[in-house]
Amino acid sequence: MTRRRRQYLLLLLPGVLYLLVFFVYPMAGMLWRSVSSPSGVTLRFYGRLLREPVYFKVFVTSFEIALEVTLLTLVLAYPLAYFLARLQPRVTNVLLVMVVLPFFTSTLVRTYAWMVLLGTQGLVNQALVGLRVPGAPVRLLYNRTGVLIGMSYVLLPYMILTLYSVMRGIDRGLLQAAASVGAGPLRAFWRVFLPLSLPGVAAGSLLTFILGLGFFITPALMGGARDTMIAVIIEQQVEQLLDWQFASTLSTVLLAVTAVAFVVYDRVVGMERLFEARR
């Protein structure tokens, strides 16, 4: 290695040190805790995970919610991203700032704001009652609906930004080309734009799914007993039951599941290059 190369690598040192001390070391501790007992190495915690169906159920619920949130954000974000990608760049920039604006406030504050809006005495229900909507007030909080509303809201910007970045890269000339050979706007969208935007759909969905899988604040505050997600259970094990070893086991499994999703994500994002429009 040349001296110059070594000097450049030195620049990585602070970051690497930080990660070793505050990420790799605790992570190793967590992994170790999930398989250790006073009498040596054990798989008893993993056995317990398999024996007690409640944990399996929580994982399934987490998957369900993450999937539902992903679909919901996709449906909400796709038309918006399409709209943004069609606008003049100057206008788009203003609107994109508005999309990321929520990131400037903490998730906790935003979740409490939703609770104010969605409660039985909340703004939404007051309006529904005022309009004499049958069945009002509706339960919008402490159930699946509340979790989905809250989580979709937090995760929406990730989906929008991912979709937008891919859509902006699609050559508009291709749609003109499609029209020139006889494709109406719908056909051109269906056969040209949509297929070319699929890498964005895949990337955005996986990102949203992975983030949604480990969500804590929103399901804890806005969900009911049946919407318990894995991160909530882990917190219970640590804070209330003081069972750090089982908490470590649950965390390890969540980490493994997320890692698998990441590998898939990487594969799909890699595919994006395959579809890149040539200019």
Add this chain to the structure above:
Amino acid sequence: MTAALAASAAAPGAPLGAPLTLDRITKRYGNLAAVREVSLDVAGGEFLTLLGPSGSGKTTTLMIVAGFVDADGGEVLVGGRPVSAVPPHKRGLGVVFQHYALFPHMTVGGNVAFPLELRGVRGTEARRKVSDVLDLVRLSGLDGRYPRQLSGGQQQRVALARALVFGPPVLLMDEPLGALDRQLRAEMQLEIKAIQKRLGITVVYVTHDQGEALTMSDRIAVMRDGRIEQAGSPADLYERPTTPFVAAFLGECNFLDGRVVDADGRRTIVEIAHGFRLDAGTSAAPPGAQVVAAIRPEKLWFVDHEATKAGSTSAVDGTIEQVVYVGDLTRYQVRVAALGALLHVERQNRGGVRALARGDRIRLAWDPADVRVLPPEPPK
């Protein structure tokens, strides 16, 4: 196979290429008029080129015909039918875009079959048409490739195949060779021309390359500031330009400012600055009019000092100031004191011609009929 393509595209007996008419097309962007009252008749099967510098409105005009830009005024007629109210996907015109705009997620075969699929042509018939048109553009056997796996020239051919496969009556081409290197360009020019002749299709071709326009076109319309400056056959435009702009845009030209002192309908006498009287060809300019006398570098020739007094030629003395050798010909810059001008002269490097050097005193001759009398450029 090619005959089959042509036959399948046109109704029996009908010529394939439809006539195209632009009737006072106008397009404004804010205060800027991109296209001003452009009128043009393109005959069925004609190869017409819109030639002009960037910003002259040629691409906008083409996009109005394609339907991607809405004109503010005027009408476009394809085969006699007005199409202003027809959306682009229903106009049925073939378009080859500047950067090809091939669908990156479809194979070559998929790209070319797409127009057929949209017309409900499937199965064996579609496969036959795709392979016919790929034969035509000499890309047989590349159906399975993706556009990114092709060279620029090959992508160009795919774009052409995709625009031709459904047998459009008119083909619009927007600087289709702009991204190719010189040699490939020259090759493609002849090939596109040959395909056009074979299919009998009407082509409107946009380029800023005058050599390309001269090589390919039946007729050229030179555009400037959103107007057609002059339209005519390549030889017409080159030999008989009506404005200095056209003379300068197509090839090189010497310009001498002057004033008409005498005109008898067959020839014109133009007085150049310094009082020199120049014999020129016919002109409608009346005596007293300010004009520009134009003569091309290859219409000037060197003569022996003593010779040439008689006949229809004119001659002046000059000194060679610069010699540029470019292989098949040599370009000279000759200072002519009598005209107060530096003239560009081109001479073929034939066998037996004496090489001239910087500083040589020579005599220049020309045929007065080759001197064009043009109106002066309007002040900017």
